[in-house]
Amino acid sequence: MPATALDPNTALVLVDLQKGITGLPTVHPTAEVVERGARLTGAFRERGLPVVLVRVVAGAPGRTEAQRGGGGGQFPADFADLAPELGREDGDIVVTKHTWGAFHGTDLDLQLRRRGATQVVLGGIATSIGVESTARAAYAHGYHVTLATDAMTDMDAEAHRNSVEKIFPRLGETDSTDAIIGLLG
Helix, strand or coil, X not given: CCCCCCCCCEXXXXXXXXXXXXXXXCCCCHHHHHHHHHHHHHHHHHCCCCEEEEEECCCCCCCCCCCCCXXXXXXXXXXXXXXXXXCCCCCCEEEEXXXXXXXXXXXXXXXXXHCCCXXXXXXXECHHHHHHHHHHHHHHCCCEEEEEEEEEECCCHHHHHHHHHHHXXXXXXXXXXXXXXXXXX
């Protein structure tokens, strides 16, 4: 279902659009996802709305059956460098996370509430991991949630489809980058 409205105090939250993630093989080309993310950041900045750029620097410490790759859990030095196309600005909020979601163990909720945000627009990589975890937490924290489904991708087609078609409609509204920018007015 298309997004119907954006609150006057809506924040953009882009998850893990960083060098170590955008280089992974994904369902949709990461260059297109980053380009749409850059368009969203530009539109939000033009209207003086908060832009949050989230990056992951480590994984949660718990044991899992799926092992992390990359030299025993060590990431390359530039792994967390944000995609330069996003044009990070001084006024942007940068959140560094250590788990899948951008709320747990970070000051994201505090940063958003200080700015009066009542709604978040989400995009990023991976749809079923960082984006979905952040969307679930945003919903649980009482934010209206809108998901820019063409500004996200995943490493697994079925996981991406499940998030977009089954999970996201239960957490908020979904739409395209263009439609969301149109709702900004």
